[in-house]
Amino acid sequence: MSPIGPSVILSRIDGEGSQNAKGLRILRSFGVFAPQDDGGWKHGVRGRWLIALFFILLTFCKRTVTKSDAMDDVQKMAYGVKPAVVRISAYATADFRYPAVAIEEIQQQIQLRVRDVGETNVVDTGAGGSGSGFLIHPDGFILTSGHVVAPTREREPLEQELRHNGAIVALVKHFPNAELRALYRGEELGRSIDALANAGQLENVQVVNRVELSNGETLPFTIQRFSPELGLGGADLAVLKIERKNLPSLALGDSEAARVGESIWSVGYPAVASSSDEVIGGWLSRESDLEATINPGLISAIKRNVANTPVFQSNVAIYEGNSGGPAVNKDGEVIGISTWGHKDAESIKFLVPINVAKQFLADAKIPASSGGEFNQNYRAALDAAYDGRWIDARKNLSRASALFPSSPDLIRFGRDAERAIAGTPIWKLYPVATWLIAAALVAGIVAAAVALVRTRTPRVPQDVLKSPTVETVVAPSGGTLSPQSMLGKFTILNGTRAGEKLGLGGSGIRIGRESTICEIVLENPKVSRLHAEVVSIDGKVLLIDRNSSNGTYVNDQKIDKRFLQDGDIIYFGGRNAVAVAFHA
Numbered sequence: 001m002s003p004i005g006p007s008v009i010l011s012r013i014d015g016e017g018s019q020n021a022k023g024l025r026i027l028r029s030f031g032v033f034a035p036q037d038d039g040g041w042k043h044g045v046r047g048r049w050l051i052a053l054f055f056i057l058l059t060f061c062k063r064t065v066t067k068s069d070a071m072d073d074v075q076k077m078a079y080g081v082k083p084a085v086v087r088i089s090a091y092a093t094a095d096f097r098y099p100a101v102a103i104e105e106i107q108q109q110i111q112l113r114v115r116d117v118g119e120t121n122v123v124d125t126g127a128g129g130s131g132s133g134f135l136i137h138p139d140g141f142i143l144t145s146g147h148v149v150a151p152t153r154e155r156e157p158l159e160q161e162l163r164h165n166g167a168i169v170a171l172v173k174h175f176p177n178a179e180l181r182a183l184y185r186g187e188e189l190g191r192s193i194d195a196l197a198n199a200g201q202l203e204n205v206q207v208v209n210r211v212e213l214s215n216g217e218t219l220p221f222t223i224q225r226f227s228p229e230l231g232l233g234g235a236d237l238a239v240l241k242i243e244r245k246n247l248p249s250l251a252l253g254d255s256e257a258a259r260v261g262e263s264i265w266s267v268g269y270p271a272v273a274s275s276s277d278e279v280i281g282g283w284l285s286r287e288s289d290l291e292a293t294i295n296p297g298l299i300s301a302i303k304r305n306v307a308n309t310p311v312f313q314s315n316v317a318i319y320e321g322n323s324g325g326p327a328v329n330k331d332g333e334v335i336g337i338s339t340w341g342h343k344d345a346e347s348i349k350f351l352v353p354i355n356v357a358k359q360f361l362a363d364a365k366i367p368a369s370s371g372g373e374f375n376q377n378y379r380a381a382l383d384a385a386y387d388g389r390w391i392d393a394r395k396n397l398s399r400a401s402a403l404f405p406s407s408p409d410l411i412r413f414g415r416d417a418e419r420a421i422a423g424t425p426i427w428k429l430y431p432v433a434t435w436l437i438a439a440a441l442v443a444g445i446v447a448a449a450v451a452l453v454r455t456r457t458p459r460v461p462q463d464v465l466k467s468p469t470v471e472t473v474v475a476p477s478g479g480t481l482s483p484q485s486m487l488g489k490f491t492i493l494n495g496t497r498a499g500e501k502l503g504l505g506g507s508g509i510r511i512g513r514e515s516t517i518c519e520i521v522l523e524n525p526k527v528s529r530l531h532a533e534v535v536s537i538d539g540k541v542l543l544i545d546r547n548s549s550n551g552t553y554v555n556d557q558k559i560d561k562r563f564l565q566d567g568d569i570i571y572f573g574g575r576n577a578v579a580v581a582f583h584a
Contacts, residue, residue: 070388071416073330077265078294080332080382082409084135084248085292085325087212087269088144088221088240090152091128096166097121098200103174106192110183112175123173125166125202128152132268132292132325133211133240134334135249136361138372142211142221142240143357144324145339147229149221149238152207159202167196211242215407216290219244225364229339230305236339236352237360238324246403248378250326251370253333255353258299258312264351266295266316266338268325291408292325297349312336312351327351374403381413390420473503474519481505487534487541488564490520493579502580507536511572512546526550526573537563541584543570550574 071079100117107114128151133144152158171180171192183189212218221240228234258264270293297316304310316327318338327336336351361368381396394417401410471489475481487504502520512518514529522531528548535542544561545552553571554562564570566584571577 071382071385073386076382076386077328077330077332079409079413080379081250081265081267081326081328082292082294083214083378083404083407084250085214085267085269086133086135086142087130087321088133088142088148088324089128089130089208089210089212090149091126091130092152092158092162092205092207093124093126094162094166094205095122095203096125096163096170096200097203098167098170098196102196102199103170106171106196107175110175110188110192112179114174116174121170122203123166123169125162125169127158127161127165128208130269130271130321131323132321132338134267134324134326135247136252136368138245138247138249138369138374140219140242140244140247141224141366141368142242143326143337143361144238144240145229145337145352146227146234146236146238147339148324149209149223149226149240150228152209153223153226158207159205160197162202162205163197163200164193166200166202167193170196170200211240212290213244213247214290214292214409215404217244224366225360227360230309230311230350230352233305235309235356235360237337237357239361239364239366246372246374248374248404249368249370249372250328251333252354252358252368253329253331253335255310255312255335255355258302258329258335258353260299260301262299262329264297264299264314264316264327264329264335266297266314266318266322266325266327266349267292268318268322268338269293270317270319271321293322309356310353311339312353314349314351316349316351318349374400377403378410385413385417385420388420390417390424393417394421471501471503473505474509475505476508476510476519487536488566488582488584490570490580490582493569493581495524495578504534504541507534509534510546512548522572522578524573524577526577528573531572540564541582548573550577 098121100119100121103114103117103121131145131148133142133148135141136143151161171189180189209221210218211221219242221242224239224241225237226239227237229236295317297314299312300315301313302310303313312327312335314327314336316338322338325338326334327338329335334354336353337357339350339352358368377396378400381393381400384390384393384396394414397410397414397417401407401414404410473481473486475485485506487507487509489504490502492498492500492502509520510518510530510533511520511522512529512531513521513523513525513527515521517530526549528546528550530546531548532546532552533544535544541564542561543552543554543559543564545559550573551558553559553574554564554568556569556571556575564582564584566582568582570580570582572580
């Protein structure tokens, strides 16, 4: 049975990692609790009666969070969803070359003035476009509408559209626009477009299939599964794959539980809110261009298409470019996919229910998951902000941002956190610590304890410390040994090398499993090839974890970097891997 100390008691009272656990660390620093070799604890000389005071105050020191302190429900939902929404581009460009004689023949048929006809005539043409989608797995699986990626799936229809669009551009170039518009609804213009398209040829065809993540990264995609649009009897779905790990991803909800009148939010990249839009694109920043748009609405009706596929009718705003984006409920779960809006009825929009998509994924054995390291840290940040624990939110957000940098939503979230922290009184940020210090000051104990020099007894077995093993001095690669360069020493505490002493002979000593790059080699499978590094900064010894797989721990706390103190116990790869004691 594991010994029960104050940290265990605190975790049962208020959960691991709570503000109260910070209060425990303050008590330990003042000598109220002292760690023992067996992992247990004893009361310090100054602390027996202060323990009772600590737990009495604990009852009254729970932080009360007001609504103005915390992130609200809609903010949490929006921040949680938007980083996982992506912009999808599926288009082609080409040069359309056509003979002058074709223009002359069309001029004779439509009897309009012709201009700018040369021996060789070339215009730019394009086909396809862009839409939205969303990540359903942190390893790069994306769900979108089938019609978003349909234009570039087959070469022959794509080239037909390129020639057709090129013919239109050519007619606009050679004939007066106003007179062409007068022919718009007539058959003659259609015949002229077809004739010119057939007479011309394509050159320099470039096909683009790419995904732009919400942080600006662009990656090519492959289509894993496809179903045509609703009007063609399909489910209007497609699954794409990009090569990227640790991405934001969304949880898929249950569309069967959705009801008429339920609030939903559509998220995507409408063309009218992007930098490519002719009207407003010129003054939008790059950061704004990366940020998905979120629009509220309601489920208006639940219907079926001609293939008997369920569809949601909604009044949520779905613009050109929104297609393929998620529609989410108040909890941020995807319950539908934006598919299309009726051009002649602004309020009639349709969504493919997510349960249809889930079956589509299951049939293709394509995984969906909202897990992963990014999602774990980001959800922890959102939960903390929702509770008003902005310091915890900032800490977890920093970890998430390291995995998915430059996301406009994460940057804005970080600014929100900084503003909230700056505007929160210190006693609200650290309620337990504040009350403990105040009570101890009144009792006259903390004032005396703070004045004491903190002493620490290494939690190292005495037989290991007194071992006669010869000390080996290790120097950094390319360094020279001198008494002035010594930083201290490590004593290995477990395994076949227990008792071995390693002198730290300079700054920049690397620790890990790979002997070709490390000065201190620890042959344990839980230790990474390059696990950690010891450096000297202003006379202090700094231990830095070098993105190890299983982590570096100092006195049972996982660290990224930590200044070492005499007696610290360090675990490379966890408690069951390699343990060493540091001696200054």
